[in-house]
Structures are given as structure tokens and as C-alpha cells.
Amino acid sequence: MFSDVSPDEMSKVMGRSALLFADLDVGQHRNVFVPETIEHVVVVAPHTRGDGRHRAVSELTYRTLFDGGNRLERGAAARIADAVSKRSPDYALLSLDRSASTGPHDAAMIETADIHDQQREHALTRPFPSWMSFLDPAQQALVARNYNGPARIAGPAGTGKTVVALHRMAYRARRTTGKLLFTTFVRNLPRCQQQAFAQLAPEIGDRAEFKSLHSWAGELLGMRGQPDRMDMTAADNAFNRAWSRVGRRGPLPEIESDNRYWREEVDRLIKGRGLTAFEEYARLDRRGRNGTLRRSAREAVWALYEEYEGLRKEAGFLDANDLISAALREVRAEPLGERYDMVVVDEVQDMTVMGLRLAHAIVEDAPNALLLVGDGQQQVYAGGWRLSDAGIPIVGRGAILEVNYRNQDAILELAASLEGKGVVDDLDGEAAITLSRSKTALRGGGVAETWHGDNDEVERQVRLQLDRIKERGIPLSATALITRTNHEADRFRSALRRWKVPFRNLEDYDCTEEEKLKIGTVYRAKGLDFRAILHPFFSKSQPEEEVSDARRDRERLSVNQRFVAITRARDYVWLGVVED
Structure with missing residues (x-):
């Protein structure tokens, strides 16, 4: 397809691709192409080196680029090819020879993002990685927006927050040379996002890391020769022993007899916030918890915490909070060996305050370096916080997404009917939009x-x-x-x-x-x-x-x-x- 094109000619053609693709009319509809889904590729003869500026593949192997399947329907790809070739003589090189077509991969040569309703619905019927193939204008505007510090993207479920974050990560990757980290509290989620990102930006390679924050923290401690033995079974046993010794005989069982509630209090509100003195806890606004605890009850909680910590230290293991706290101390004490140019924190509402501080410490307040993504309505762990509690300034650097791309109307109606699900906050304690204002892009009910x-x-x-x-x-x-x-x-x-x-x-x-x-x-x-x-x-x-x-x-x-x-x-x- 491209084998007769010199590297210089290809460079000229590709240099104008983003401008042309961003302003392309196909039929009666205007289509906004997403630059992050376009990869500049030179197809060369076998054993021929490329120009160093574009990905080079052999004539014999170029079809492997499209093993992930087509993102556009064949007819749509053909219409786009025709429109492109008519707009510029240079793009005659890219037009399809239908008489020589041997299969769907030929139509895939110019696949990119198309937000025409028909193509959007086609993409949304496929698994998550296929969502990478389009962004609506409001989402696309966030990909390249310049922020002079940490930023956050909030919005109801299904509004494409993670998709935007991955596109923004690809955008930053192509403009920086350091590493990138996509992290979250959920252990299994990074594997899925890594697969999606690999389709979006396959050339980034090892620069992009996808792992839970606890996994990242454990690796850092291991490299620094610090203890990294997290043992949650031992933590469960130690807490149960602490409860038997000092918890069950005080005022706490009268408030709540299930000791799991008090385990959450210690994990999320004391250790998760990095409190080290009782007076800090005595003054703490127990955000995310109903009611107030009197000082006597808080003294009992603190005694429970100290008993647990004594047992933990005696046994010589770390719990999940200790791992994060130890990694934070290491990052603050000694710079990282390799620079990170961007950290994306997904499902941020379930992070602890200490987890937020660690993510922040990796990149600090560098422009465009920290992106926090989440939805307070989807918090499934106890406690709560404001971003300001973690010392992360985001005033003026936030966005709320409103259009739902995942759920059809009946699903949204059922979700909105649940008690307390009327308002979406902005992750810093302020009401953002009502769930009823979230509109679905899907059709069919x-x-x-x-x-x-x-x-x-x-x-x-x-x-x-x-x-x-x-x-x-x-x-x-x-x-x-x-x-x-x-x-x-x-x-x-x-x-x-x-x-x-x-x-x-x-x-x-x-x-x-x-x-x-x-x-x-x-x-x-x-x-x-x-x-x-x-x-x-x-x-x-x-x-x-x-x-x-x-x-x-x-x-x-x-x-x-x-x-x-x-x-x-x-x-x-x-x-x-x-x-x-």
C-alpha cells in the first residue's frame, strides 16, 4: 500500500494528517477524528529500515497492525477514503483499491475515530477497548487541555471518564519522554486498561505502567531494600485479637457490635488519613460517616488502633495502609530513579487520603502531570474525603462529563431510582449535576x-x-x-x-x-x-x-x-x- 512512498514524502503527508482529519466531511455529516487513534506507519520492503520518525513494518507483516479488528464498518471506511482522496492529491496514496481487496484488513488501513451516530453506536456495541475509536467534542477538548497543575475529571457512571483519561495519557506520552503510570485501588482493573491503551498507543511500550497503587508501592520498596511484606490475613487476625483485648469491653459495642465497622474506622479514617496523634483524630471531621463520636468513644477507637499496631509491629508485617505510607516516605526522602511525566488515578473515590498523597508525590504539581478520575456515587469503601484533605489543589482544573455512553435508558432509570442517587459530586465536596441530567447516547431503551x-x-x-x-x-x-x-x-x-x-x-x-x-x-x-x-x-x-x-x-x-x-x-x- 505504501511501499513506493519515500520517508520524506510520507512525512509530508502525515504531517498534515491531524489537520485534514479534524475537518473532514463525509456525506452530510461532520466527523471529528481523534488524533490519538491515528498512528503514522510506513510500510517498507522486507529488511528495510524506516526513517526513525514513523513506525516501520514490512509489506509482508503490515496486516498484524489490525489484529485487534476493525473499528469502523467497511462501508464507512470506504467513504472516508474517498473523501480524503478528493480533498488532497497527496492522499491518493491512501485510497483503497477495491478490485484488489482481499478482506476486511484492507478497509482498515485508514481506520480512525468517527462520531457520526451510526459509528458511535457501532463502537459501543463492542467490548471496552473498541471505545478507544471515538470521542465526542466535549471529551476531545479535555484530551489536549493544558492544566498548570493537578486536574480531575468527574461525572456519572458510563460517561467515558476513563476513555478520556487514556486518550489524554496517549496525548501526553507523545509529547514527553518520561514514564507514565495508570493506577487505581482496584487490583484487576489495570490489566483491562493496559489492553485498551495498547490499541490506542502501541508505540509507547514499556514507558506506560498499568498497576494498582499497592503493587507500585511494593515494587518501589523492594527496589529500595525496604520491608514490603503486606499480609492481609495476618492483619485480620491481629485486628480480631485487638478487638478481643480492648474493643469489646468498652463503649464501642454499644454503638456498633460488628467489629468490621471499627476496622473500617481504623483503616480508612485513622491509618488511611495518616493520623499519628489522638488529638488529630479527636478533631477529625468523620466525612462519609453518619453521626458523631463523642470523645470517650474516640478514645476507645484510638486504644483499639494502638493495640492493633502493637500486635502488627510485633509480628513484623505491613497492612495495606502501611505499604502506601512506607512508599510515600521513600518518595519524599529520595527522588525516583526515573522521572514520571504523568500519573492517572482511576476510580479515585475509593483511594485513601494517603493513597492520594502518594500519587501526588510522584509528580507533585507539575503541569498536566496528575489526573484524578472518578465518581463519588460509585464509592464502595467506607469513609470519605475532599481532595483538599490530601493537599491536592485542583481549583479551576476540573471537568464534569454528562453524556452516558454505557447504559440504555431503562438501566439509567433503575440506577437513578436508588435512594440517594440524585446528585453527582465533583470529588471535592460540591454538588456537580443531578443524575437525571445525564443523557444516554444509546438507543433502544x-x-x-x-x-x-x-x-x-x-x-x-x-x-x-x-x-x-x-x-x-x-x-x-x-x-x-x-x-x-x-x-x-x-x-x-x-x-x-x-x-x-x-x-x-x-x-x-x-x-x-x-x-x-x-x-x-x-x-x-x-x-x-x-x-x-x-x-x-x-x-x-x-x-x-x-x-x-x-x-x-x-x-x-x-x-x-x-x-x-x-x-x-x-x-x-x-x-x-x-x-x-
């Missing part, structure tokens, strides 16, 4: 069903739903069963084995397409999307007089978890409420 029944019936209902999903033409590869707890997930895994339904655990899922149902907890479903979702929810009713502030906290998180599960669905969602 979708299906959202709610079932109420007892525990003995729920498995049969899940089996029926799997049959209905299949009847609608939705494959297992695009279906997920999401639970709140690992125990619930184990129960349905056993059922799937009995039914001989193949499945993949969400914890092991890397967005590779395979004909298997995905199953796991809501914590592992964060940031993912599927055409169909099954979410059995086990409800435990409480008499009104017994509802404490602690129980209200748990109910708020429970609503958030249902919201996250429901909004993973594109076309079909089943919410099965199992009542006592």
Missing part, C-alpha cells in the same frame, strides 16, 4: 428487571435469566454476575458448575473476549462494562428503632454497591432482591 423473592428461589431465577439473556442474543462473553461478597460469589459459582455454565472470575479477567460468564464481587467489577448484568442482592431488614448511625453507613455503601453493579450493564440488568 434496554431492559431493567427487578425481582423480589426468598433465598430458596434465587438460584432458579438466575438460571431463568441466563436463558432469557441468551434468547436476546447476548453471549456469555458479554454477561456478568455480580455479588456483594465473596461468600455469595462462591455460592453462585457452585450453581454455575452444576448447570455446566463456563465462567471466568472477575479477579482474573483482563478484558480478553471469551465465551464465558464473568462472576465476582462488585469490588472487582469497578470500571468494567458488560451488555448484561445479573445482580442478586441479599437484603436484611432492620426494625426502625434498631437502625444506628453505623447501620446507616453500611446501608449507604450497600446502595452504592447496587448502583455500581447496575451501571455495569449496557442493555440488560436483573436486580434480584432476596428478602429475609
Whole structure:
């Protein structure tokens, strides 16, 4: 296709590509092409070196560029090719020879982003990596926007926050020479985003890292010769022992008898915020928690924390907070060996304050270097914060996305009907938009069903739903069963084995397409999307007089978890409420 083009000629042609592609009319519609999806490639004779400025591939192997499949339909690619060749004589080199066409890869030679409604809907029917092929104008404006410090992108579920972040990461990668880090609190999510980024910017290679913040912190400590042994099983045991010794005999059981609530208090509000003295905790605004704790109760919590810390240090292990805190001390004490030009923090609402401080410390306040992406409505862990609590200034450097690209109307309506799901905040404590203002770009309405029944019936209902999903033409590869707890997930895994339904655990899922149902907890479903979702929810009713502030906290998180599960669905969602 390009084998007769010299490197100089190719450079001239490609040098004008972004301008031409950004202002191209195809038929009656204006199409905005996304520069980050265009890769400049020179196809040369075998064993010939390229010009060093563009990716060079052999005539015999250029088709491997398109192993990921076409992003545009064949007819759309042909129309774009015709329009391009008419606009500039230089682009006659790129036009398609239909008589010589041997398959879909020929049409893929000029694939790029097209936001015509037809093409947008086509892209959104495919797995997440295909979303890389387009951005709407409001999203595209954020990709190249210049920020003189840390910035954040917020918005309801499904509005393309992560897609914009990955495009912005590719944009920055091509204008910098340092490393880039995409990180999050969710362990399995970076694998999926790495696959998407590889399609978006394959030439970046090892400069871009995709890993959880705990994984990054552990690697840093290992390289620095510091202890990095995180042992959460030992942490569970130590906390239970601390509770038995000092927690259960004080005022705390009268407030909340479930010690998991107090474990969250220590993890998220004390250690997660880096508090080191009781008076700091005594004055703390317990953001994200209902009610207030009197000083005597806070003294009891602090005693519980100190007992736990004594047991932890005696055993010689780190918990999740210790790993982050140790890495932060290392970054502040000694500069990193390799410079990072950008850090993207996805699902930022579930980070601790110390996690935010670590991400910030990697790049500090350098222009365009730190991007925080998330949605407070999707917080599934206890506690809360403002970005200002972490010392991250973002005033004037934020954006709210409003158009939903994932969920059809019925799914959005069900999600919005959940208690407390009316307003989306901006990640710094201010109301941003109401969920009702979030408009869906998809058409067709979708299906959202709610079932109420007892525990003995729920498995049969899940089996029926799997049959209905299949009847609608939705494959297992695009279906997920999401639970709140690992125990619930184990129960349905056993059922799937009995039914001989193949499945993949969400914890092991890397967005590779395979004909298997995905199953796991809501914590592992964060940031993912599927055409169909099954979410059995086990409800435990409480008499009104017994509802404490602690129980209200748990109910708020429970609503958030249902919201996250429901909004993973594109076309079909089943919410099965199992009542006592």
C-alpha cells in the first residue's frame, strides 16, 4: 500500500494528517477524528529500515497492525477514503483499491475515530477497548487541555471518564519522554486498561505502567531494600485479637457490635488519613460517616488502633495502609530513579487520603502531570474525603462529563431510582449535576428487571435469566454476575458448575473476549462494562428503632454497591432482591 512512498514524502503527508482529519466531511455529516487513534506507519520492503520518525513494518507483516479488528464498518471506511482522496492529491496514496481487496484488513488501513451516530453506536456495541475509536467534542477538548497543575475529571457512571483519561495519557506520552503510570485501588482493573491503551498507543511500550497503587508501592520498596511484606490475613487476625483485648469491653459495642465497622474506622479514617496523634483524630471531621463520636468513644477507637499496631509491629508485617505510607516516605526522602511525566488515578473515590498523597508525590504539581478520575456515587469503601484533605489543589482544573455512553435508558432509570442517587459530586465536596441530567447516547431503551423473592428461589431465577439473556442474543462473553461478597460469589459459582455454565472470575479477567460468564464481587467489577448484568442482592431488614448511625453507613455503601453493579450493564440488568 505504501511501499513506493519515500520517508520524506510520507512525512509530508502525515504531517498534515491531524489537520485534514479534524475537518473532514463525509456525506452530510461532520466527523471529528481523534488524533490519538491515528498512528503514522510506513510500510517498507522486507529488511528495510524506516526513517526513525514513523513506525516501520514490512509489506509482508503490515496486516498484524489490525489484529485487534476493525473499528469502523467497511462501508464507512470506504467513504472516508474517498473523501480524503478528493480533498488532497497527496492522499491518493491512501485510497483503497477495491478490485484488489482481499478482506476486511484492507478497509482498515485508514481506520480512525468517527462520531457520526451510526459509528458511535457501532463502537459501543463492542467490548471496552473498541471505545478507544471515538470521542465526542466535549471529551476531545479535555484530551489536549493544558492544566498548570493537578486536574480531575468527574461525572456519572458510563460517561467515558476513563476513555478520556487514556486518550489524554496517549496525548501526553507523545509529547514527553518520561514514564507514565495508570493506577487505581482496584487490583484487576489495570490489566483491562493496559489492553485498551495498547490499541490506542502501541508505540509507547514499556514507558506506560498499568498497576494498582499497592503493587507500585511494593515494587518501589523492594527496589529500595525496604520491608514490603503486606499480609492481609495476618492483619485480620491481629485486628480480631485487638478487638478481643480492648474493643469489646468498652463503649464501642454499644454503638456498633460488628467489629468490621471499627476496622473500617481504623483503616480508612485513622491509618488511611495518616493520623499519628489522638488529638488529630479527636478533631477529625468523620466525612462519609453518619453521626458523631463523642470523645470517650474516640478514645476507645484510638486504644483499639494502638493495640492493633502493637500486635502488627510485633509480628513484623505491613497492612495495606502501611505499604502506601512506607512508599510515600521513600518518595519524599529520595527522588525516583526515573522521572514520571504523568500519573492517572482511576476510580479515585475509593483511594485513601494517603493513597492520594502518594500519587501526588510522584509528580507533585507539575503541569498536566496528575489526573484524578472518578465518581463519588460509585464509592464502595467506607469513609470519605475532599481532595483538599490530601493537599491536592485542583481549583479551576476540573471537568464534569454528562453524556452516558454505557447504559440504555431503562438501566439509567433503575440506577437513578436508588435512594440517594440524585446528585453527582465533583470529588471535592460540591454538588456537580443531578443524575437525571445525564443523557444516554444509546438507543433502544434496554431492559431493567427487578425481582423480589426468598433465598430458596434465587438460584432458579438466575438460571431463568441466563436463558432469557441468551434468547436476546447476548453471549456469555458479554454477561456478568455480580455479588456483594465473596461468600455469595462462591455460592453462585457452585450453581454455575452444576448447570455446566463456563465462567471466568472477575479477579482474573483482563478484558480478553471469551465465551464465558464473568462472576465476582462488585469490588472487582469497578470500571468494567458488560451488555448484561445479573445482580442478586441479599437484603436484611432492620426494625426502625434498631437502625444506628453505623447501620446507616453500611446501608449507604450497600446502595452504592447496587448502583455500581447496575451501571455495569449496557442493555440488560436483573436486580434480584432476596428478602429475609
